Amino acid sequence: MMAPLLEVNNLTKRFDRRLPPVVNDVSFAIEPGEIFALLGPSGCGKTTSLRMVAGLESVDSGRIRMGGILLEGNGKPVPAENRGIGFVFQDYALFPHMTVNRNVGFGLRRLPRDERRRKVRRALDLVGLKASAEAMPFELSGGQQQRVALARALVAEPKLILLDEPFSNLDAVLRETTRVEVRNLLKSTGMTTLLVTHDQEEALSFADRLVVMNEGRIEQTGTPEEVYNRPRTAFVSRFLGRTNLIDGEARGCMAETVLGRIRLDRTIWGRVLVSLRPEHLTLRPWDERANRPPGVIVGRAFKGHDITYRIRFPDREWLVHTDNRTQFQTGDRALLAALEPGVVLDDPPDSVAVSTPPEPAEIAAGA
Numbered sequence: 001m002m003a004p005l006l007e008v009n010n011l012t013k014r015f016d017r018r019l020p021p022v023v024n025d026v027s028f029a030i031e032p033g034e035i036f037a038l039l040g041p042s043g044c045g046k047t048t049s050l051r052m053v054a055g056l057e058s059v060d061s062g063r064i065r066m067g068g069i070l071l072e073g074n075g076k077p078v079p080a081e082n083r084g085i086g087f088v089f090q091d092y093a094l095f096p097h098m099t100v101n102r103n104v105g106f107g108l109r110r111l112p113r114d115e116r117r118r119k120v121r122r123a124l125d126l127v128g129l130k131a132s133a134e135a136m137p138f139e140l141s142g143g144q145q146q147r148v149a150l151a152r153a154l155v156a157e158p159k160l161i162l163l164d165e166p167f168s169n170l171d172a173v174l175r176e177t178t179r180v181e182v183r184n185l186l187k188s189t190g191m192t193t194l195l196v197t198h199d200q201e202e203a204l205s206f207a208d209r210l211v212v213m214n215e216g217r218i219e220q221t222g223t224p225e226e227v228y229n230r231p232r233t234a235f236v237s238r239f240l241g242r243t244n245l246i247d248g249e250a251r252g253c254m255a256e257t258v259l260g261r262i263r264l265d266r267t268i269w270g271r272v273l274v275s276l277r278p279e280h281l282t283l284r285p286w287d288e289r290a291n292r293p294p295g296v297i298v299g300r301a302f303k304g305h306d307i308t309y310r311i312r313f314p315d316r317e318w319l320v321h322t323d324n325r326t327q328f329q330t331g332d333r334a335l336l337a338a339l340e341p342g343v344v345l346d347d348p349p350d351s352v353a354v355s356t357p358p359e360p361a362e363i364a365a366g367a
Contacts, residue, residue: 004029011062024216037195039203040213055080086153090165094137101133123155143178163195234352237275263341273349274342278319283334294333
């Protein structure tokens with residue numbers, strides 16, 4: 001296994017000594033060539049963490065190493081300009097009065113002219129903008145401006161690229177295509193990347209690994225598949241997508257719940273809080289021979305390839321995603337069944353409300 005390129009250990013930062021730290025004992029490591037994401041809601045400390053890695057924000061405690069070199073932790077931080085780190089800001093920070101060429105080459109002013117031109121030309125070629133070298137920023141689309149900012153970060157040949165919400169200023173269609181282009185570019189160059197985002201879909205599709213942050217702390221670290229399919233806490237389960245939380249009494253790998261007996265993802269005994277994604281549930285027709293009462297379909301949203309239902313029982317409502325061949329209508333009675341094992345969460349069963357959070361109007365009653 002390769003040694004990590006970037007190691008962050010026990011990073012802590014306060015802006016006000018009277019308040020809890022905005023970054024609280026955060027640790028993670030990034031492998032060479034890896035795309036790593038810090039994901040979380042606004043105010044969770046992800047951008048502050050990024051800025052401390054960049055050297056743009058001071059560190060209260062903790063250590064940051066890159067390539068074995070201590071950047072923070074001995075009282076003498078390495079200045080931002082000497083860290084070998086490229087930074088793509090959320091607003092791209094392009095100089096409006098400079099051409100694309102001059103924007104990309106701005107940080108290379110001390111190099112000989114011929115070398116500077118060669119590096120700029122190569123960077124623009126890399127991001128597919130060589131033909132736009134003499135254009136002004138206002139003449140470019142949002143996606144092109146984003147690639148100029150990336151070229152400016154790459155041209156100095158950094159060891160690490162930091163991306164701060166880099167796609168948030170793009171419309172939905174352009175955001176998706178640009179995200180794919182940038183990821184392919186970073187992977188083709190082997191560039192190690194640290195991304196900060198609040199967008200769950202962006203983190204899941206862009207990153208090789210990610211951490212989910214909440215209130216300054218890391219809740220979970222893993223691959224997108226691991227964190228989505230096996231969340232450790234109710235916060236992670238809810239933040240990464242819709243979920244249904246259910247109390248149960250576990251006996252080994254099974255639990256007794258209001259859905260009947262369901263399988264669990266691990267062996268455990270006692271009361272548990274379990275997460276079931278809507279796509280891990282299905283609906284079955286109810287008849288009088290069923291040994292438990294039915295629910296009533298109170299919301300339905302056809303989405304082409306799948307259907308989202310809201311089904312109401314006396315004690316709560318559930319969300320269910322099915323394929324488009326499962327046909328129920330509003331007012332139908334149905335039974336719920338689990339298709340996959342429920343994920344046992346670390347939260348105590350009494351610590352989290354198990355009711356389903358409000359769903360958008362698209363599957364409101366009668367939709």
